[in-house]
Amino acid sequence: MAVIKSRVGDLAIFGGKPAFSSELHVGRPNIGDREALLKRINDLLDRKRLTNDGPFLREFEQRICASIGVKHCVAVCNATIGLEILAKAIGLSGEVILPSFTFVATAHALRWHGITPVFCDIDPTTHNIDPQRVEELITSRTTGIIGVHLWGRPCEIQKLEEIARRHNLKLLLDAAHAFACSHKGQMVGGFGNAELFSFHAIKFVNAFEGGAVVTNNDELAAKLRLMRNFGFAGLDTVTSLGTNGKMSEPSAAMGLTSLESLKGFIEANGRNYQLYKQQLTKAPGISLLHYQENEKCNYQYVVLEINETVAGISRDMLDEILWAENVLTRRYFYPGCHLMEPYRTEEPEARVRLPQTERLAKMVLCLPTGSAIGSTEITAICALIEFIVKHAEAIRERWSMKPVFRHPWRTASSLESHI
Numbered sequence: 001m002a003v004i005k006s007r008v009g010d011l012a013i014f015g016g017k018p019a020f021s022s023e024l025h026v027g028r029p030n031i032g033d034r035e036a037l038l039k040r041i042n043d044l045l046d047r048k049r050l051t052n053d054g055p056f057l058r059e060f061e062q063r064i065c066a067s068i069g070v071k072h073c074v075a076v077c078n079a080t081i082g083l084e085i086l087a088k089a090i091g092l093s094g095e096v097i098l099p100s101f102t103f104v105a106t107a108h109a110l111r112w113h114g115i116t117p118v119f120c121d122i123d124p125t126t127h128n129i130d131p132q133r134v135e136e137l138i139t140s141r142t143t144g145i146i147g148v149h150l151w152g153r154p155c156e157i158q159k160l161e162e163i164a165r166r167h168n169l170k171l172l173l174d175a176a177h178a179f180a181c182s183h184k185g186q187m188v189g190g191f192g193n194a195e196l197f198s199f200h201a202i203k204f205v206n207a208f209e210g211g212a213v214v215t216n217n218d219e220l221a222a223k224l225r226l227m228r229n230f231g232f233a234g235l236d237t238v239t240s241l242g243t244n245g246k247m248s249e250p251s252a253a254m255g256l257t258s259l260e261s262l263k264g265f266i267e268a269n270g271r272n273y274q275l276y277k278q279q280l281t282k283a284p285g286i287s288l289l290h291y292q293e294n295e296k297c298n299y300q301y302v303v304l305e306i307n308e309t310v311a312g313i314s315r316d317m318l319d320e321i322l323w324a325e326n327v328l329t330r331r332y333f334y335p336g337c338h339l340m341e342p343y344r345t346e347e348p349e350a351r352v353r354l355p356q357t358e359r360l361a362k363m364v365l366c367l368p369t370g371s372a373i374g375s376t377e378i379t380a381i382c383a384l385i386e387f388i389v390k391h392a393e394a395i396r397e398r399w400s401m402k403p404v405f406r407h408p409w410r411t412a413s414s415l416e417s418h419i
């Protein structure tokens with residue numbers, strides 16, 4: 001049972017007892033059917049095939065193709081390496097346009113190959129790359145565009161496809177958040193030249209670490225397969241540059257087990273999202289990002305926007321108060337890639353063209369969800385947020401007198417806005 005707060009002094013940030021005795025996470029992994037996983041692990045140990053194009057890997061790839069209706073799935077050790085391989089295989093070079101409001105992996109994968117990420121602003125309502133701004137950033141060095149389906153909400157694919165076609169650019173879609181989501185009735189995975197999924201531990205379908213590039217292009221898929229395995233086309237024949245991007249059998253075993261529970265995971269996320277939606281109505285200035293309920297959604301992120309002027313409290317204060325209560329919220333994707341290194345130093349003036357990114361990066365807060373939490377925790381989290389907003393003025397008055405909040409995961413710089 002959560003500890004109920006009746007006075008501001010009851011808040012843990014001011015010395016009270018935390019609302020929750022154990023930590024609630026944004027990314028507590030979904031485990032699925034443990035027995036099924038352990039059986040698969042035993043099988044692979046008996047078979048002594050631990051990696052390198054094993055049977056679980058092949059089955060995992062086939063199941064993904066079947067579930068989203070795409071021709072090829074090339075599973076990889078993680079989505080970051082997947083994007084690096086994809087960038088090389090499809091011939092990206094020079095400059096590539098992408099949003100700054102994304103996980104830094106999207107930019108790093110390009111920069112690792114010496115490609116310059118050109119950060120584009122977002123649409124403040126969708127949080128996705130703004131196609132209108134994309135066109136302004138195209139130069140003679142531009143070779144591609146990467147759209148990110150942030151929070152699993154597809155970006156404006158048709159507009160991006162049209163721009164890419166007109167300027168003869170490649171279009172890749174970072175669908176790390178969007179497995180099992182649809183866009184205009186079609187499953188995410190078959191758009192652009194290729195799309196990329198992440199199956200990292202905190203994704204709602206996980207392979208411990210893992211990812212997959214999906215495409216309908218036969219030639220590209222063949223190239224990706226070679227490059228994922230050092231460029232080997234035979235036992236001792238190397239026909240292209242390559243790396244080690246292979247997904248191991250234990251990861252594929254977890255991925256398969258996770259896929260079998262997909263329906264249950266989505267139901268749990270959907271239920272959690274609906275509960276937050278119903279209960280987060282009495283805190284002015286706090287709004288919940290909505291999903292298009294006529295499309296397939298995985299609901300894996302519960303995203304708040306905090307309007308400081310209306311709520312009377314900043315996103316960062318709310319974040320710190322909730323952490324003290326053992327609600328480990330996340331400020332994804334603060335402060336935006338353009339304010340992270342090496343991009344911050346390389347192009348300090350980028351922020352001038354990214355006003356929506358900078359505004360939103362200071363407002364967004366992700367709440368815990370997934371199969372590890374349910375209605376009791378959500379009701380208590382919503383009551384806590386409501387209490388905090390209701391007492392915002394008193395909290396602000398006491399703020400400078402509070403003890404310094406410490407948590408082993410929060411470094412000094414993450415405790416305050418350093419931008």
Ligand code: T4K
Pocket residue numbers: 025026027028029078079080081102103105106148174176177198199200201202210211328332
């Ligand atoms: N593109 C986009 C748009 C992405 O969001 C990502 C990754 C990528 C590309 C690249 O995908 P991968 O190369 O990773 O496949 C996490 C993940 O590491 C990352 O995969 C993810 N996006 C990103 C949004 O979040 P962190 O640093 O926030 O994770 P961490 O370790 O702080 O975990 C979050 C919470 O989950 C914590 O409260 C602890 C809890 N947790 C985490 C793990 C790993 C657990 O309870 N158990 C666990 O095993 O990056």
